Amino acid sequence: MTSPLQQKLKVNGPVIITANRLGDGAVVHFTADHRWTTQLDEAAVVTTAPAATELLHAAVADDIGAVGAYVAPVVLGAEGKPAPGNLRERIRVAGPTVALPSHPEF
């Protein structure tokens, strides 16, 4: 598979860098000070391809913190806080859209 660093980024709006944490696979996002956080509103939001590329390089360089970093779209709320930009990312952030069998709600 092509490395994310070799792919030409198309950025048409606000984006973040997201990945899965190495130890437990949890969804994490890359911050402006190059940390990984589970809180989406702490993620660094960029809006240009060069800025996204630079952030992605830094994220991928941290091979122990997280795995499979990529650029994901976000939408900005009224206070400028990012929310997931598509269904896939909404599910990653919020979890499955169905009740888990161990916690049935049907």
Add this chain to the structure above:
Amino acid sequence: MYHYDDFDRTLVAERVDEFRDQVARRLSGELSEDEFKPLRLMNGVYLQLHAYMLRIAIPYGTLSSAQLRMLGHVGRRYDRNYGHFTTRQNIQFNWIKLQDLPDAMADLAKVEMHGMQTSGNCVRNITTDQWAGVAADEIEDPRIWAEILRQHSTMHPEFSFLPRKFKIAITASTHDRAAVKVHDIGLRLHRNGAGEVGFEVLVGGGLGRTPYIGKSIKPFLHKRDLLSYIEAILRVYNQFGRRDNIYKARIKILVHELGAEAFAKEVEAEWQLIKDGALALDPAVIADVAARFSYPDYEQLEDSPATLTSALASDPQFKIWFGNAVSNHKVPGYAIVTLSLKPTGGPPGDATAEQMDAIADLADKYSFGEIRVGHEQNLVFPHVPQRDLPALWKAIDAIGVATPNLGTVSDIIACPGLDYCSLANARSIPVAEEITRRFRDHNLARDLGRLHINISGCINACGHHHVGHIGLLGVEKNDQEYYQVSIGGRADEHAELGTLLGPAVPYAEAVDVVEDLVAAYLELRARPDEIFLDTVKRVGVEPFKERVYATR
């Protein structure tokens, strides 16, 4: 049940130790992700949307009660208290942590389980009929051959880096419950004109992006030649299969591009070089493997005992369940019982840790401690005395696995879809759950007759949508979920690919379309016992297409 020998136990134990070391080196940074990924995949460890996923092999779908109890333990201790049975007789845990995986694997090894051959470009878990060894229409137990192939293919150095994954299925019955025609290699045990039992070999079947029905390249293969012939197929594939394009790497593409006849000639030429060598199966070896399968010490019982006939006469609900979930056993006085993992409003194929524990206990009590997993994502008790059926029914009803919907519209095969899977484009589970809610009247559902719905969340087709009587394929358009609808597919001995009806429909309409198709079928069927599939065959897809798209 098959019983491991010391070699098997040592191999699995060593694999746990290796993986523990690999995980430690990954967590410390000594191994990069690029180095580690192929190692974890060789142990069935994927990284999905929310977490790591562990896929555990259940060879030929046979589980002991101790193994099922251990799966419940793994779900409870290392995951979120449930597991998902897949269309390839495996089980997946969706929330497991990398740091916990070595301990989980060590626990699994205690009951002879592991994740080998559940991922990567190797020969995957070899599947068969979930009724193997007990089916009334079976020639012989196909699991012996599955086990011989498992032993041969496990960590086989020549076949650990194939162009792509490789799936083998075996059936020994007239009615194919193992979907052998949609596997890379399908093996059908049958009797030739001389009365000998051997294999018909089909090759190049598969679903996914480019679906094909397997082609028969060897009408009759003697048992002694099984390993050498399979090895010849794999060698031809290894040599000529495409490695430059992942979408064209499966053997089905090679068979299609070469043509089945030319492919068979290549195999034949390779086979002639090796057929009389070390791979020729010695009857003693076959006997040794067969001897490691234990069978219940059946009692001499009569069919239709008084406890059964009395319950059938007095309890209509029991009678409904019996008609739906109980099948003929080859031993008089016994029955095969299927447990539905398709509750109304629930995800197909999931079982909680508590259910696994309870099912294991009931297997000990009523099925000689044995459970089977079918590719339809249900479980089976293969050896139930008929006299115990009323008591068993009450017990499984109490834990939610006696829904009398097997083979009906709500017995849906579905992949995890976008709720879990990093490859998916659309969700499968909520669509399946809504279908089961719409058809929650099981009397109506049974009146509809046999109707298989298959749902896949992406073109990889883990939900086998191409071979559903109704197939739904989730696609993504402009960040919205849509579903392509096909009808007329089937995965049995008359396997066919479904026909695409027309443009994909949005998520909100997918279940309405299923209802429309069912309504059209009810109007079109020639008689109450003409099943959906036969109506499609008789009238074609056009009347269904008109019904679906008339108002869309």
